Structure formats: C-alpha cells, structure tokens
Amino acid sequence: MNSKKRDFLISISIIFTFSLIIILYLNYFFISLFGLNQENFIYIIMPLVLVGLGIFLSFSMSVLKPLFKSDEKLEQSLKETIHELNIPVSTIKMNTQLLQKTITDEKSIKRLDRIAQASNNLLKLYENMEYNIKKEIDKIDKQEFYLDEIIFKSCDKFDDIKKDTKIVVKIPNILILSDINGFEKTMDNLISNAIKYNIKDNPIVEISYQSPILSIFNTGEQIDTKNLFIVFDKYFQEDSSKDGFGLGLALVKEFCDKNKIAINIDTLEKGNRFNLNLKNIIK
Structure with a gap:
C-alpha cells in the first residue's frame, strides 16, 4: 500500500471515529434530557444522523483537500511533461523528412530511415502515454x-x-x-x-x-x-x-x-x- 492510500484510509478512519463520538455524545445528551420512546425516536435519531453526515462531510473536505490537490498538481505536471516531449519528437520527424528529400547516398538514407522509425516509435509511445493518463482520469473524448x-x-x-x-x-x-x-x-x-x-x-x-x-x-x-x-x-x-x-x-x-x-x-x-x-x- 502506497503512502497516499495509507494517509487517505487513516484520515477517513479518524474523521469517521470523531464524527461517531460526537453523535453518540449528542444522542446520550438528548435521551437523558427527553427520554427515548416511540413518539420522539424519529425526532431525535433523524436530526442526529443528518448532523453526523454534515460533520463527516465538512471534516472530510477540509482534511482530504490537500490529498486531492496534490493529485491535481501531479496530473497537471504529467500533462505539461508529455506535451513538452511531443515537441522534440515532432521536430526530429519533420527534419528527417526534409533530409530524406535531399540526401541520395544509400547508407545515409538507411540511417535516416532508422531515425525516422525510431521517431515514429517515440511518437507512438507519447500517444499511448497521453491516452493512458486520460483514461485513468476518465477524460476520454468520444x-x-x-x-x-x-x-x-x-x-x-x-x-x-x-x-x-x-x-x-x-x-x-x-x-x-x-x-x-x-x-x-x-x-x-x-x-x-x-x-x-x-x-x-x-x-x-x-x-x-x-x-x-x-x-x-x-x-x-x-x-x-x-x-x-x-x-x-x-x-x-x-x-x-x-x-x-x-x-x-x-x-x-x-x-x-x-x-x-x-x-x-x-x-x-x-x-x-x-x-x-x-x-x-x-x-
């Protein structure tokens, strides 16, 4: 288990336990004050459930925000890096195509063909990496x-x-x-x-x-x-x-x-x- 998953599980467990303790205390307080019977059961329990949910969501958003923010930063960094990788690969491919039109030496042509093939492979790797990242964050356009x-x-x-x-x-x-x-x-x-x-x-x-x-x-x-x-x-x-x-x-x-x-x-x-x-x- 990586550190991010561990931090997430620990944070959720702490928030859940804290929320549960507050609700149990409030439940004890209201039962002590009003008693518990069929008439007031729903009026005590339902508001407590809603209050507990509100406390859980409120603390979750504040505590887990840094974790989600780090994911967003990583996602943005990956996008920028992949975009930067595309520029030199495209440049190599374009210049190789220009050289192929002017060079007539057989050995040089073969070398250029190998360079062209390698640049095509790099471009394919770039496209695969870009696609896999988009797939992971569920942002694939149809x-x-x-x-x-x-x-x-x-x-x-x-x-x-x-x-x-x-x-x-x-x-x-x-x-x-x-x-x-x-x-x-x-x-x-x-x-x-x-x-x-x-x-x-x-x-x-x-x-x-x-x-x-x-x-x-x-x-x-x-x-x-x-x-x-x-x-x-x-x-x-x-x-x-x-x-x-x-x-x-x-x-x-x-x-x-x-x-x-x-x-x-x-x-x-x-x-x-x-x-x-x-x-x-x-x-």
Missing part, C-alpha cells in the same frame, strides 16, 4: 469515425508479421461514436491474437460485420470450453509457448465493459470467433 477505416488501419500494422496469414475484411462503411484510440487498440489486440493463435497451414483471419455484430474469426485450435470464462483474465495464456504477457484480451474486455459493448466467443469446428455487439456505439 469521436466519430468509420468502422472500416479503423479495421483496415489495424490490419496494415501487421503486414510485417502476418507472414502467410490471409486476412479477409468484409466491413461496410459504418459510422461509430466512441473512444477512437481505445477502439483501435481493441482491434489491434484482437487481430494480433487472431494471427498469433492461427494454424500453420493456410492460416486465415476473417473480419466481418452483420449489424450490429462485428466478428473476428481465425482458423486454429478451439479455445477449451473451461477457459472461456477466464480467457479475459489478466495474465491468462492458454498457450504459454506464445509470446506475450496475457494482457491483450484483458484490455479488450476492459474497453468493451466501459463502452457497453457485449463480447462473446464462439468455438467452431475450424477455429474461434470473437463477436462484439456495437449497437451502443453505432452513430
């Missing part, structure tokens, strides 16, 4: 985007690693209103898993949409029925020989739950199919 564009964008990311996997996309031009970064990460994780857990001979990934269900199917070994209930748990891996930490599907489930997207798995004769019900985010 945006309109087209389902097919996000799917094709995610598929393009795996051109270098899909090898012989055939990816078939049958997605109409559907307008979605949601957290675009979170949705894209969800698609990345599902497509990545579909490629990773595929068969060796003629592997296929099929992405289709039949209103309002988005389905991602891959040929491969069926998910064991007993694992269907835990496949979305953090660190779970049905095949431990595969690369990864077992976090991808946990992140998928977290996003779907937060955005009211029902998700389920069909185990079929030739593979597995993940189904996402998008009815709550279709524009």
